[in-house]
Amino acid sequence: MTSQDLSAQINTLGFKAVVVFIITTVVSLFLPLEAFAPTQEDAAYWLMNTMTGYTFGWVNQIIAMLACAAIFACAAWQFFATSPIRAVIIWMLSSLSIMTFL
DSSP states (O other): OOHHHHHHHHHHHHHHHHHHHHHHHHHHTTSOOSOOOSSHHHHHHHHHHSHHHHHHHHHHHHHHHHHHHHHHHHHHHHHHTTOHHHHHHHHHHHHHHHHHHO
């Protein structure tokens, strides 16, 4: 596999990650991510009634985070030819952000 083939595949992955990130961002506008009730009992009641939407909202947020990290990793690949240290730092920070989020 040549580096041109690899670059094309990484650029395609980056484009797909941007599309996934945009879709998950739009979807997250309509999903609940926190209980809005001021008391613990109201929040528990709200959570029992909207558990599916709440769970899907958090799964959607995890997918968005992974897509965002993939975007940064693919952007770092573009920097790798001219400044490899900057690319390695971006890759390390992207990996750290994924570990922190999960």
